[in-house]
Amino acid sequence: MKKAALFTVLMAAVLAAAAVPEAAGKASLAKKQSSLNSEYALAKDPGFYFVLDVLGRKLELRVRGMVLRSWPLQSMRFWGQPDFSGNVELVRKTTLKAPLRIVIKPGSEEPAPAPAAQPSPAKSAPANPAEYDLEALELKDMPKRFSLDFDNGLHVTIRSKAAGSSGTFGALRDAWRWYVALPLKNLFGRRGDKALSELELIFDGDKDAQAIYWHFFDGIKGVIL
Amino acid sequence: MSIKRILIAVAALLYLGFLAVLGGAYYFGLKQAAAWPPKEAGPGIPDKERPKVERNVQQLERRMAGLLPKGVYIVIDTAENRLYLKNAQDVLRTAVVSCGSGVVLEEPGGKKRSWVFDTPRGEFTVKSKITNPYWVKPDWAFIEEGEAIPRDVEDRIESGTLGDYALGFGEGFFIHGTLYTRLLGRNVTHGCVRVGDEDLKAVFKAVPLGAKIYIY
Numbered sequence: 001m002k003k004a005a006l007f008t009v010l011m012a013a014v015l016a017a018a019a020v021p022e023a024a025g026k027a028s029l030a031k032k033q034s035s036l037n038s039e040y041a042l043a044k045d046p047g048f049y050f051v052l053d054v055l056g057r058k059l060e061l062r063v064r065g066m067v068l069r070s071w072p073l074q075s076m077r078f079w080g081q082p083d084f085s086g087n088v089e090l091v092r093k094t095t096l097k098a099p100l101r102i103v104i105k106p107g108s109e110e111p112a113p114a115p116a117a118q119p120s121p122a123k124s125a126p127a128n129p130a131e132y133d134l135e136a137l138e139l140k141d142m143p144k145r146f147s148l149d150f151d152n153g154l155h156v157t158i159r160s161k162a163a164g165s166s167g168t169f170g171a172l173r174d175a176w177r178w179y180v181a182l183p184l185k186n187l188f189g190r191r192g193d194k195a196l197s198e199l200e201l202i203f204d205g206d207k208d209a210q211a212i213y214w215h216f217f218d219g220i221k222g223v224i225l
Numbered sequence: 226m227s228i229k230r231i232l233i234a235v236a237a238l239l240y241l242g243f244l245a246v247l248g249g250a251y252y253f254g255l256k257q258a259a260a261w262p263p264k265e266a267g268p269g270i271p272d273k274e275r276p277k278v279e280r281n282v283q284q285l286e287r288r289m290a291g292l293l294p295k296g297v298y299i300v301i302d303t304a305e306n307r308l309y310l311k312n313a314q315d316v317l318r319t320a321v322v323s324c325g326s327g328v329v330l331e332e333p334g335g336k337k338r339s340w341v342f343d344t345p346r347g348e349f350t351v352k353s354k355i356t357n358p359y360w361v362k363p364d365w366a367f368i369e370e371g372e373a374i375p376r377d378v379e380d381r382i383e384s385g386t387l388g389d390y391a392l393g394f395g396e397g398f399f400i401h402g403t404l405y406t407r408l409l410g411r412n413v414t415h416g417c418v419r420v421g422d423e424d425l426k427a428v429f430k431a432v433p434l435g436a437k438i439y440i441y
Contacts, residue, residue, distance in 0.1 A: 183253075
């Protein structure tokens with residue numbers, strides 16, 4: 001009798017163990033279908049779009065299903081309502097010091113026409129062309145820290161690892177914001193009818209954050225997985 | 226003395242109250258975070274639906290693969306100033322190029338026209354392939370130099386500036402050669418994409434008319 005009971009218990013355990021991966025497989029299939037559906041809706045149009053894979057810890061720029069650039073996340077942190085996945089659209093890109101275009105007005109007392117536009121090969125120049133100080137808007141001019149607001153209320157701060165808070169005051173302000181103000185805002189405050197959703201993505205290199213600023217234009221659509 | 230004690234007690238109470246509220250906020254935040262990601266069980270697919278879902282996923286994957294450009298195509302990264310010649314997912318060649326400077330040119334005087342020297346971004350096709358191209362200088366080229374805009378087209382023509390080949394992709398934009406090879410890798414152009422001689426020759430030969438160009 002005891003043997004039969006033991007056998008029943010063992011069989012039940014084996015079946016339960018087999019059912020877990022089965023359920024996980026079903027869930028991942030459902031998730032794959034959902035993410036493919038979301039991406040296909042964007043990929044069938046010729047515009048660029050992004051895919052933020054939070055669990056896969058990477059941000060990608062894509063067109064027609066093809067990955068153009070992939071930026072691995074160094075780390076991330078979050079406050080608020082975590083249900084922000086799905087199709088989104090970038091509403092606003094903000095930064096403290098937005099890069100400004102150089103305006104040339106020939107004949108005025110402004111600097112002479114951009115050497116960028118007509119560099120002279122005969123001119124004496126630095127040995128390394130990367131050191132030329134050109135009147136142009138380049139990747140190095142892009143900010144290393146900025147934020148993106150999406151239409152679902154998600155606010156994403158993007159920064160490079162090195163672009164942390166500047167100085168003690170900046171560090172204190174950031175610590176206060178992240179560890180005190182945001183938790184309280186999450187508890188009491190709401191942005192209109194939407195709950196707080198604050199995500200911070202940190203990338204290894206300065207260039208990663210700068211490239212994201214360069215490639216993410218207002219209105220770009222994307223999928224958050 | 227007693228007032229001082231009362232004030233200290235009130236301050237301590239306020240501080241403790243603040244800490245309690247903050248603790249509550251953290252508890253609330255952690256509770257929210259614990260609910261994510263949604264449990265693996267997720268929205269279950271009934272067993273009888275599973276083959277249908279699997280077929281649907283395969284179909285979507287096929288459709289996505291079908292969106293990739295056919296044959297050889299060009300991808301240009303304007304931030305890194307790189308051109309990639311690709312076939313399906315394979316990179317056939319990588320070239321250092323120069324893209325738009327992002328500078329704004331404003332016309333002095335009454336007309337007040339302005340130009341933004343950006344390389345356009347998006348999906349394009351190769352619309353023309355030209356050997357030994359010459360440059361028909363647009364108005365901005367003269368305005369930038371502080372010169373008068375000529376009336377005759379002949380006065381606008383300049384040869385040798387665009388290199389040996391040019392690939393047009395619409396609205397006056399070209400992938401062409403350059404005299405200023407030292408500046409390849411920098412954003413210096415008026416919107417066209419400048420390529421070094423050898424790379425330009427290879428790209429020109431490999432890419433047919435109608436090939437896709439993705440500029441981002």
